[in-house]
Amino acid sequence: MVxxxxxxxxxxxxxxxxxxxxxxxxxxxxxxxxxxxGTATNNVAEYRGLLxxxxxxxxxxxxxxxxxxxxxxxVCQMRxxxxxxxxxxxxxxxxARRLAAQVGKVRFEHVxxxxxxxxxxxxxxxxxLG
Numbered sequence: 001m002v003x004x005x006x007x008x009x010x011x012x013x014x015x016x017x018x019x020x021x022x023x024x025x026x027x028x029x030x031x032x033x034x035x036x037x038g039t040a041t042n043n044v045a046e047y048r049g050l051l052x053x054x055x056x057x058x059x060x061x062x063x064x065x066x067x068x069x070x071x072x073x074x075v076c077q078m079r080x081x082x083x084x085x086x087x088x089x090x091x092x093x094x095x096a097r098r099l100a101a102q103v104g105k106v107r108f109e110h111v112x113x114x115x116x117x118x119x120x121x122x123x124x125x126x127x128x129l130g
Contacts, residue, residue, distance in 0.1 A: 001030065003053040004068045004111075006119035007045025008127060015130050016040035018049030019122020020056065031056070034122040036130025046071040047092035049123065050078070054099035054106070063104035068111045070120075075110040 002023050009016035020033040033056060037048050050067065057065050069075050076082040077093055078100070084093040100106040113120070 001025075001057070001062050001064075002027075002066045002068060003057065004116055004119040005046070005049035005053050006070060006116055006123040007042065007047070007049040008120070008123045009040055009042050009045050010127055013039050013041045013044075015127055016042075016045040016048075017123050017126025017130050018045050018052060019119045019124075019126060020049055020053045021118045021122060022053075022056065032118075032122055034126040034129075036126045038130065041088070043071070043073060043086070043089055044092065045123070046074045047089060047096065049119070050074060050096050051092065051099065054096060054103060057103045057106075058099055065103060065105070066107045066109055068109045068116065068119075070111055070113045070116040072110050075108045078108045 004021045007018040017036045022030040077084050084090050
């Protein structure tokens with residue numbers, strides 16, 4: 001399964017939300033998630049989208065997933081290539097690592113923004129609702 005994630009805020013910090021699009025190996029839509037998360041930064045919103053995706057994977061018994069995100073920071077932090085320096089992101093990163101370990105095999109892929117339009121639309125929908 002591929003879980004494409006996005007998060008954003010209007011104002012950074014500002015009204016924030018995330019979106020997650022889940023597709024199977026044939027690129028067929030399985031599910032979509034989105035939620036407003038109140039006032040947050042873009043990076044916090046990206047991590048909240050990641051946490052929602054990982055919780056979905058765990059709760060649905062998925063054990064081999066690919067997370068796609070247009071946030072290079074998040075992808076590199078989850079791959080262990082960048083340190084998580086910001087104190088507001090450290091607990092979110094720790095929770096994401098814990099959930100990823102519960103899922104099993106989790107790959108993190110960085111994609112260009114134009115290849116993440118569906119997740120972006122869900123994140124914007126969440127911000128509109130919030």
